[in-house]
Amino acid sequence: MTLSIVIMAAGKGTRMKSSRPKVLHALAGRPMLAHVVDTTATLAATQQIVITGHGAEQVEATMRVACAEAPLQFVRQEPQLGTGHAVQQAVPVLPDEGITLILNGDTPLIAARTARALIEACAGERLALLTMSLDDPTGYGRIVRDGWGEQVLAIVEHKDATEAQRALNEVYTGVMAAPTRLLKGWLARLTNDNAQREYYLTDVVAMACRDKVPVVAAHPQSEVEVLGVNSPAQLAELERRYQRVQAERLMEQGVRLADPARFDLRGRLHCGQDVDIDVNCVFEGDVQLGDNVRIGAHCVVRNAVIEAGAVIHPFTHIDGDKDGVTVGEGALIGPFARLRPGARLGPEVHIGNFVEVKNSTLARGAKANHLAYLGDATVGERVNYGAGAITANYDGANKHRTVIGNDVHVGSNCVLIAPITLGDGATIGGGSTVSKDAPAGQLTVARAKQVSLSGWTRPRKTRD
Template structure:
């Protein structure tokens, strides 16, 4: 089976300089939602038909996706004709780039119905109490599909039909090519309708979908927000049924690609996106944002941001911490309030509890980083690395001017500026001698100064 995705529309109702299919739903482009669902069906090939601002859409596609172009907007039938070279004797499933809510389960049922019946085509339909705006399914007295009529071309009697066309169809490849050769733009829109293909075939089946929301198309930003709400609820329900506690689903945003282990608790106002994996019995949130992170078991993250980070078991983070790209926290590490890390490895049992910046650093085991410590990793041109060994105690308000190598068992006095390497077991101080002038303030006051 092959999959062809139509994504050539202009999407003028989005009121945007970007093509409609590039707009994002829960952090991922509409078109890529459809592509990722299609890939789960294990098709032999996937292709998309592009049109409006195709050069922009191409940038979000992977190399395994074939691309065809619809140079003129002459209807869905014309869009498929533009990819005629993609159609062969394999079955071909037609999807749409602006319908991201379709599920793998529904498409598998459609494909199975098609294969079981050996139909020329199988159309995904659904029943609506108010079918306004949709093409109607016309059946004969035996309940077999004989035509699909777009609403603009329906009679008054046909407009009362409640079974509508979703747009999703699977064809035998050769039958689709035959049907395309027969369609003409003889309609009120002057377009080549793909919906005219089934009436030119001998045997067309239907599969009736129960959940109409799966085939909702997105044409404006109001519908985009509605789709986001549906996808979010679907995702959160699945997680909760699999053993994750979500305290307030109304304020929690988790993308469907995220994996979370049992007995983890997600507190309110938390956002988790991307390729994120969270282990068991963690506590995440409130007011936390996590993107593309690998998180172990028994981890606590409170009011913090984590992006492209790896976090092992029993780590605590926050509140108000920021873990940037390249952060790797090993077991039992503690990152406290107002701590920022970037391209930094912190080994077991080490901690940075307060007001600290650690960039381009490697920190050993059992290290204490005092409040106000920073790694001065940037000289205005290049970034430099800091190495801190095991069992090092860094006093508060210390500046480590990279590149610098601090070996095991070093103690650095508070308020130091460290510019040179420190051998193991040493005490290092890098501050000016304190000067105290007794009664200096009182003498100045007496002089009126």
């Protein structure tokens, strides 16, 4: 049966107090709307329609990048005259048959299993609503049932509800599935005869009852699936609830988190056995941690593969971006180290405090322990790269490569001006600025002769 998905994403989000459209505010590092699209991508829909309005151009441009593989169609709601009016904008592109599933772009954690259950409840013949009982239903539309509590008769918006109706705690979550043919007819009959002078999508429930179409309810497995975001406080609360779910999933797999309340996953994290993660660590993009990896406190790791037995000491920043970062088995990184895109570190490499590595390969056992920079470099085995040493890889227009052979010793405070090659076993004297290849097995020193001047005095300040 044909499945059409409609995602409402036209609202301004006034209570967010932001120039950014509400659905683009990030949850776990991705726009809220992108989370919804990620879920719908698993439902084998014939079409996915996103209704935009406030900040439409920004929302559409962002989603084309964030969900580039999703075949999204965009329709605009201008002006915004309510939820029913929003879905009316999708009618011209909806087919005449099948099922339409309606979701909200600011309710990001709806699960695919819940959406499937709602579609099955609809079955192309019934109006299916996703409902839930809440201790505090303030702000939600209330489900009104018959005197036996079985048949759904209507949804009454909070602002239009009587005191008796507000006492009901079963609420409509904003998600429904309907036979597309019937939905299009109901949408055509909507009016704005209510306190807000808006066209409410929820009015289709009463229409279905009048048309003798069964109205059924399905329920999510978790409240977090249906929590919407209308303010920064609600976004922060949902973030923590989401992160707690991710933390519990990892701990069930055997990952040891020092404090699951101080853990952030903003992408995908794959862990081997006996992984230890300290507090306040952030994982972004796609990260793989091998067996027995230890991540120290306050680290940020993005798009990286960290192989078995490696230790990432506290306050290390690893950002693989598009090129990725690889840390070899048994490597020691940090504290306060920075690995940038294209860093490829072999087994037992040591990268110490305030060392930055970019687009460089370090072979087994190479060490850069203090205050150094390696950019566009190929470093051999067992190299000792001294404190304060840098590769001068940029000439103002182009990048050039530095090649350092096996067993090279680079003294402290050296500048290696690329392109340059240091042969196997070469030693570069401390303080040297080297602009020519250094022969294998020899000491190369390139610094000015030391001079001491007798009788010299420091300049003194003149007094007015």
